Amino acid sequence: MNRITATAGAEFRIAVRNRWVAISIAMMALFSLVLSAAGSSATGTIGADRLSVVVASLTSLAVYLVPLVALLMSFDAIAGEVERGTLSLLLTYPVSRPEILLGKLLAHLAILTLAVAVGYGIAAVAALAVDGEAIAGLPALWRLLWSSVLLGATFLGVGYAASALARRPSGAAGLAIGVWLGLIVLYDLGLLAAIVADNGGIFTTKVFPLALLANPADAFRLYNLAASQATSAAAGVAGAANTIPIWASLTSILLWPLAAIALATAAFRKVTP
Amino acid sequence: MTPTLTLQCLTKTYGSQRALSEVSLTVAPGERVALLGHNGAGKSTMMKIILGLIPYDSGELLVTGAAPGSPAARRQVAYLPENAAFHPALTGLEQIRHYLALRGENSALGIGLLERVGLGPAAKRRIGTYSKGMRQRVGLAQALIGKPQLLVLDEPTGGLDPVSRRDFYELLDGLAAEGASILLSSHALTEVEARTDRILILSGGVLVAEGSLGDLRRSAALPVSFQVTPQREALAEVALALPEATATGETLTLSCDQNDKLRLLARITELGSKVADIDVHPPSLEDIYSHFSKRAGQ
Numbered sequence: 001m002n003r004i005t006a007t008a009g010a011e012f013r014i015a016v017r018n019r020w021v022a023i024s025i026a027m028m029a030l031f032s033l034v035l036s037a038a039g040s041s042a043t044g045t046i047g048a049d050r051l052s053v054v055v056a057s058l059t060s061l062a063v064y065l066v067p068l069v070a071l072l073m074s075f076d077a078i079a080g081e082v083e084r085g086t087l088s089l090l091l092t093y094p095v096s097r098p099e100i101l102l103g104k105l106l107a108h109l110a111i112l113t114l115a116v117a118v119g120y121g122i123a124a125v126a127a128l129a130v131d132g133e134a135i136a137g138l139p140a141l142w143r144l145l146w147s148s149v150l151l152g153a154t155f156l157g158v159g160y161a162a163s164a165l166a167r168r169p170s171g172a173a174g175l176a177i178g179v180w181l182g183l184i185v186l187y188d189l190g191l192l193a194a195i196v197a198d199n200g201g202i203f204t205t206k207v208f209p210l211a212l213l214a215n216p217a218d219a220f221r222l223y224n225l226a227a228s229q230a231t232s233a234a235a236g237v238a239g240a241a242n243t244i245p246i247w248a249s250l251t252s253i254l255l256w257p258l259a260a261i262a263l264a265t266a267a268f269r270k271v272t273p
Numbered sequence: 274m275t276p277t278l279t280l281q282c283l284t285k286t287y288g289s290q291r292a293l294s295e296v297s298l299t300v301a302p303g304e305r306v307a308l309l310g311h312n313g314a315g316k317s318t319m320m321k322i323i324l325g326l327i328p329y330d331s332g333e334l335l336v337t338g339a340a341p342g343s344p345a346a347r348r349q350v351a352y353l354p355e356n357a358a359f360h361p362a363l364t365g366l367e368q369i370r371h372y373l374a375l376r377g378e379n380s381a382l383g384i385g386l387l388e389r390v391g392l393g394p395a396a397k398r399r400i401g402t403y404s405k406g407m408r409q410r411v412g413l414a415q416a417l418i419g420k421p422q423l424l425v426l427d428e429p430t431g432g433l434d435p436v437s438r439r440d441f442y443e444l445l446d447g448l449a450a451e452g453a454s455i456l457l458s459s460h461a462l463t464e465v466e467a468r469t470d471r472i473l474i475l476s477g478g479v480l481v482a483e484g485s486l487g488d489l490r491r492s493a494a495l496p497v498s499f500q501v502t503p504q505r506e507a508l509a510e511v512a513l514a515l516p517e518a519t520a521t522g523e524t525l526t527l528s529c530d531q532n533d534k535l536r537l538l539a540r541i542t543e544l545g546s547k548v549a550d551i552d553v554h555p556p557s558l559e560d561i562y563s564h565f566s567k568r569a570g571q
């Protein structure tokens with residue numbers, strides 16, 4: 001345990017010095033401010049309180065931003081150590097590879113949590129300031145916060161796995177961008193295209209819900225939208241949120257971080273310094 | 274006493290290339306062993322195998338009585354890699370504190386360790402601003418953490434200035450006196466000569482020689498060379514008495530086997546005052562080293 005916290009401490013320091021803490025907080029805060037400002041123009045027409053509306057748009061934002069920040073923070077974690085030549089010395093210490101990974105995860109997850117909390121906090125304050133009813137949206141915001149942290153943990157794990165598989169920072173960066181594009185952008189486009197082609201057949205009714213649950217980002221979106229009052233405020237895949245039970249998406253967002261970290265550990269075990 | 278390190282018929286290949294061929298050796302507690310060999314001889318490979326960083330093909334290997342790379346072995350072994358590298362964003366002190374924590378030691382010991390290697394004043398500066406020798410010292414400081422039974426040091430004096438090298442070997446002497454075994458590789462033959470108990474020479478992955486410097490000198494049986502400077506007027510006379518000598522200017526050079534050394538010396542002293550000066554050159558460590566390295570076909 002001591003070894004994990006020591007590793008986390010060192011990683012946190014490195015992230016502060018590399019400005020990762022500042023960059024990720026600034027990014028989340030900026031986007032939240034923009035969303036809050038944009039949301040204030042569409043007043044009460046949907047019948048939900050302002051914070052719930054903001055949460056719905058924050059969800060769409062988080063789906064893109066949280067995985068991006070997580071991958072940016074994690075792609076260098078192992079490949080960078082291999083390239084700098086620091087890994088061989090580290091591995092002669094009485095610390096196991098899972099302990100090293102968990103230490104890094106702890107530090108990066110703390111930074112991500114901080115960034116997300118600051119970003120969402122700003123949005124909440126902005127909503128509460130103009131709409132007294134907005135209190136009703138706080139549970140949704142809280143749900144969004146912890147599920148964002150889980151989403152972040154998933155993509156941190158995916159980033160570590162990419163880092164271990166690529167073994168070079170440049171390759172790991174490429175792999176991370178590819179994963180982000182594939183899972184966040186292309187995956188949904190592919191599903192959409194398949195639905196259009198399928199035209200209400202077996203794919204749309206049977207495969208599509210499972211395909212959404214299998215993708216951590218889609219599961220995250222499903223969970224938050226299904227649980228939120230303002231489903232109608234969001235477009236696209238959200239329609240499916242009504243047909244998939246909430247426990248299914250919850251299970252998916254809970255299992256994904258574990259799976260990603262297991263994947264990262266397996267990939268890290270294969271690295272010889 | 275049980276040896277700290279035992280290798281038996283250790284073999285390692287990279288693809289089709291043999292990096293180590295059936296290497297066997299033991300290192301006893303408190304022993305300082307130097308590993309010599311040409312570039313690519315397999316020194317770093319052997320060390321990484323001992324540390325459990327890379328796998329080996331066949332043979333037996335016991336490190337402090339445990340399997341290499343096992344948690345028990347890692348607790349007892351310290352390593353200084355060939356080109357010690359650290360995260361440039363951390364300060365020397367933060368880096369050492371991290372390593373202390375990983376070994377379960379009190380992180381307050383950090384500053385003392387850095388002072389021991391002469392990094393006290395730079396402890397709070399980022400490692401990114403350190404010179405090569407200063408990074409090497411951070412590497413040395415981390416190798417001193419805890420009380421390792423075995424120190425594996427890959428070219429530990431690379432990048433150190435002459436005074437720091439001497440300080441470093443004094444540090445090693447202290448550790449060895451307390452019972453730590455030391456395995457170090459080096460290309461600096463003269464410092465190894467004075468500061469280690471035993472020398473191993475690897476050539477092309479084969480252990481071609483092993484023993485103290487005296488052992489190696491005897492088994493190499495290289496000729497001893499003499500330089501005789503006769504009195505100016507007796508030059509011709511001395512040259513006649515020593516017909517096997519080759520003359521260069523005013524000095525005569527001759528060489529003989531170790532066993533004939535005293536006989537030759539007696540013949541020269543017989544010449545009495547006709548000889549102005551005499552220098553005896555035993556084979557240097559470089560000579561012995563290249564003898565063994567060459568014999569293996571380098």
Ligand SMILES: Nc1ncnc2c1ncn2[C@@H]1O[C@H](COP(=O)(O)OP(=O)(O)OP(=O)(O)O)[C@@H](O)[C@H]1O
Binds near residue numbers: 313
């Ligand atoms: N990862 C690797 N893949 C393939 N071959 C390797 C690898 N690492 C080392 N070798 C080869 O193994 C041999 C031994 O290398 P090693 O690094 O052990 O030499 P060394 O004795 O430490 O040399 P130096 O004095 O230059 O440090 C060399 O021929 C080298 O090319």
Ligand SMILES: [Mg+2]
Binds near residue numbers: 316318355427
């Ligand atoms: Mg080497």
